[in-house]
Amino acid sequence: MSKHQPGNALMHNYKRIPLRFTHGEGCHLFAEDGSSYLDFTSGIGVNSLGHAHPRLTAELQDQVGKLLHVSNLYDESLQIRCAARLAKACALGQVFFCNSGTEAGEAAIKLARRVQFDAKRSEQRGILAVESGFHGRTLGTLSCTANEKYRRPFEPLLPGCHWIKRNDLAALERELRSQNYAAFFVEAIQGEAGVYALNREFLHQAMALCKETHTVFVVDEVQSGGGRSGRFLASQSFGIEADIVTLAKPLAGGIPIGAVVASQEIAQHFVPGDHGSTFGGNPLACRAALVVLSELFDHGLLEHVDTMGKLWGSYLEELSNRHEAIDHHRGLGLMRAIVLKEPHDNAAIAAALRERGLLVIPSPENSLRMLPPFVISDEELACATDMLDQELASL
Numbered sequence: 407m408s409k410h411q412p413g414n415a416l417m418h419n420y421k422r423i424p425l426r427f428t429h430g431e432g433c434h435l436f437a438e439d440g441s442s443y444l445d446f447t448s449g450i451g452v453n454s455l456g457h458a459h460p461r462l463t464a465e466l467q468d469q470v471g472k473l474l475h476v477s478n479l480y481d482e483s484l485q486i487r488c489a490a491r492l493a494k495a496c497a498l499g500q501v502f503f504c505n506s507g508t509e510a511g512e513a514a515i516k517l518a519r520r521v522q523f524d525a526k527r528s529e530q531r532g533i534l535a536v537e538s539g540f541h542g543r544t545l546g547t548l549s550c551t552a553n554e555k556y557r558r559p560f561e562p563l564l565p566g567c568h569w570i571k572r573n574d575l576a577a578l579e580r581e582l583r584s585q586n587y588a589a590f591f592v593e594a595i596q597g598e599a600g601v602y603a604l605n606r607e608f609l610h611q612a613m614a615l616c617k618e619t620h621t622v623f624v625v626d627e628v629q630s631g632g633g634r635s636g637r638f639l640a641s642q643s644f645g646i647e648a649d650i651v652t653l654a655k656p657l658a659g660g661i662p663i664g665a666v667v668a669s670q671e672i673a674q675h676f677v678p679g680d681h682g683s684t685f686g687g688n689p690l691a692c693r694a695a696l697v698v699l700s701e702l703f704d705h706g707l708l709e710h711v712d713t714m715g716k717l718w719g720s721y722l723e724e725l726s727n728r729h730e731a732i733d734h735h736r737g738l739g740l741m742r743a744i745v746l747k748e749p750h751d752n753a754a755i756a757a758a759l760r761e762r763g764l765l766v767i768p769s770p771e772n773s774l775r776m777l778p779p780f781v782i783s784d785e786e787l788a789c790a791t792d793m794l795d796q797e798l799a800s801l
Contacts, residue, residue: 430457
């Protein structure tokens, strides 16, 4: 049981760092005590355009003065425009909007089950996922997550959910051919696991087996999608096509949004009353998402992410060659991690980097996860690399 924090009415379900920010600008955050930081967390992959982006700020201010919310009782032009642009970016058919990645995952579970119900495949009700994946903390998405620490206090969860080790082709084939599953959930690049890209052969085999066994192929792009990998979807870098894609974090630049993007064949199974979201697809969130999509596709930001990602990869390779403390680095685009050798402790090094003015995320497998804003410059990448270099040299 967590301890109550005197003077703080917030529930103690986060281990918060005692650092309070007052404002941000671009890739930098500024705290109450006057300290400043180069932000390589982006609010855990959310602030795609950085902080106080001029265009995003202006368009949100304009939208607040016009229309915030009308509900899904009515057509909403911004939502329709956003859905069309998003479906095109994903090369899929239709979109359901919600407010977070977890909500998107929950909707994807229901949609996959609805597909099997309509096809009268009553035995295909379970969910197959990958052991080190993460899909959310609601009861449905938690059921798809293998981590016992997250699961145990809330059991029983959804029945019929099982996991295989990442890149285990034999287990993948065995489980999918059992035809017990409504869907297979997978992240092409596992974010919470410390930025681990799955094997291309594994992903292609999963896509083929899902098609053969009538299992809905769900690719969770909540952290890796929306442009972070240098392609709009990380799965596009691996040459795979999902039946359903879930998106959220960077999609609206900091405004809460989630999206389920599905093929026309899959999407048509949802009918009125099957699922909903009061706030999903509201005008403010869709206006923000349209700005982000416009920056990505109309103003060269997606190409910028790809260019900066390759440059950063070269910087991390140089660091790995120079410092014995680094076991290896991994990732794609602006989604990368350094994996440290024992006995070096990632949490301690993250804290030391914070003292130097660089914010990173300690993650599993003794890794340091780094998710800078898409607008990062080569000078800022070099600055972050220098801070990493100095800290690693001090070990």
